[in-house]
Amino acid sequence: MRPWGLYVHIPYCRRRCSYCDFTIRVGQVEAEAPRYVKALLEEARGWREQLAIAEGPSSIYFGGGTPSLLPAPLLVELLEGLWRIFGRRAETEVTVEANPDALAESSLRAWREAGVNRLSLGVQSFDPEVLRAMRRSHEVATVEQVVFQARRAGFDNLNLDLIYGWPGQDLASWQDTVEAAILLEPTHLSCYQLQVEPLTPLGRWVAAGQVMASDDELVAAMAEWAERRLSAAGFSRYEISNYARPGWECRHNLLYWRLEPYLGLGVGAHSYWQGRRWWNLASLPAYLRRLEAGEVAREGLEELDQVEAMRQFLWLGLRELRGVRRGDFRARFGRDWDAVFPTPLRQLVDWGLLEEDSVGLRLTARGRDLANVVARQLVDAPDEGPGSSLDSP
Ligand code: SF4
Structure with missing residues (x-):
């Protein structure tokens, strides 16, 4: 496991x-x-x-x-x-x-x-x-x-x-x-x-x-x-x-940060398990009522498709200073990120927010200061290069 x-x-x-x-x-x-x-x-x-x-x-x-x-x-x-x-x-x-x-x-x-x-x-x-x-x-x-x-x-x-x-x-x-x-x-x-x-x-x-x-x-x-x-x-x-x-x-x-599974227990807790995210009710009385009635306390559920999982793997991994490793991405998804998000990643590198080498991709010092900008661009990015409409920060 x-x-x-x-x-x-x-x-x-x-x-x-x-x-x-x-x-x-x-x-x-x-x-x-x-x-x-x-x-x-x-x-x-x-x-x-x-x-x-x-x-x-x-x-x-x-x-x-x-x-x-x-x-x-x-x-x-x-x-x-x-x-x-x-x-x-x-x-x-x-x-x-x-x-x-x-x-x-x-x-x-x-x-x-x-x-x-x-x-x-x-x-x-x-x-x-x-x-x-x-x-x-x-x-x-x-x-x-x-x-x-x-x-x-x-x-x-x-x-x-x-x-x-x-x-x-x-x-x-x-x-x-x-x-x-x-x-x-x-x-x-x-x-x-x-x-x-x-x-x-x-x-x-x-x-x-x-x-x-x-x-x-x-x-x-x-x-x-x-x-x-x-x-x-x-x-x-x-x-x-x-x-x-x-x-x-x-x-x-x-x-x-490595998009590994976690289970959240309790009021308002979030979980991620086998490509699904879910979150519990944020009201404590409602949480208690559900559990005491033998029901689940889940309020919402979201299935991450493959592209969304890649996006999150990249963004969460970039939070670590070592960045995201090519080998880890390939082992997880069977593809390279350049084939999925070529334009947004190239643009982020051109803007000096990301640096890329043969090992992987990581935030630059400026990228760490502007981490929210990188996150937004990755979240909004189309999954194919041509037609990307990213705005320079
Ligand atoms: S009120 Fe919020 S910040 Fe303060 S101790 Fe409680 S959880 Fe932490």
Whole structure:
């Protein structure tokens, strides 16, 4: 069986951060979570039968939301239930996303004993002003303490999530954040450029002119500086937003970028399996009702034809700095990409956004800055060269 990933969405959060438009539920965790965990296990059993899954996942990722808000015994019960349903592999990467304020050392120990071996902390910034404006629920000082406790509990694989480009944040604030992160010696860092989503408090503040979005040059300078500094500190940028020490790349995310199968459990979760994508209901009450009635919680389904699968394989693969390899594409689809998308790819190379050689195709530094442009061109591209109507960026 090919490697496959299991994503488990835990939708509870203590409060909503000002930039977040994820599918979450504020509060309710004590009252509702046992019911939700039961539904997740029901959903897992259903898919195991329907997809005839014969081997355990190569990665499990508890994301959210704030998975660390689940009482530790419940998270352990969930993980052990998933091992029983799918089977356990010794080498499976098991990640839990956690907020620094929602962690007790006893929970960390219980997770570690149950098989969790990777911790991803939502740090976002070491600047107290920025944290406050983000409406994060933790303080800067908590982060160091939690990292220390996590190490003591046996976690050596540790990711810190950071966000740059916050309105009003200057380069020095971002540099201080990166330096503080390096001092904690994580194995992995995710540096996400802030996206201002319209239906969030931040989106409304920007729309009303109460805050000014950061200008593109400053944001690009932040990204460039982080790449230089993190490279000097021994991290390699292996994906547009992700840095790792050698050998500590996130195996779960690599499955997404290589268009390998993954199964998403929980409210609003997405799945990709044998050329099909589907997604679950985004309403938690509706999700629970469906599972409790013995029905599936799927809201939509899309079949990827061969050309669409090629398109996605290219775009997702380009997110990795190594790019897409010719041999991998040919082995997967039995064709070369030049025969399918000749004009769009040539144009992207001519514009200096892609570079191509005998090994494969990858984004240039400019292409990484303009990754959204590349994505759009690939998504909109006709599948044959003549007649392409791409506009130069
Ligand atoms: S903790 Fe994460 S998921 Fe929850 S509100 Fe904040 S950004 Fe959204």
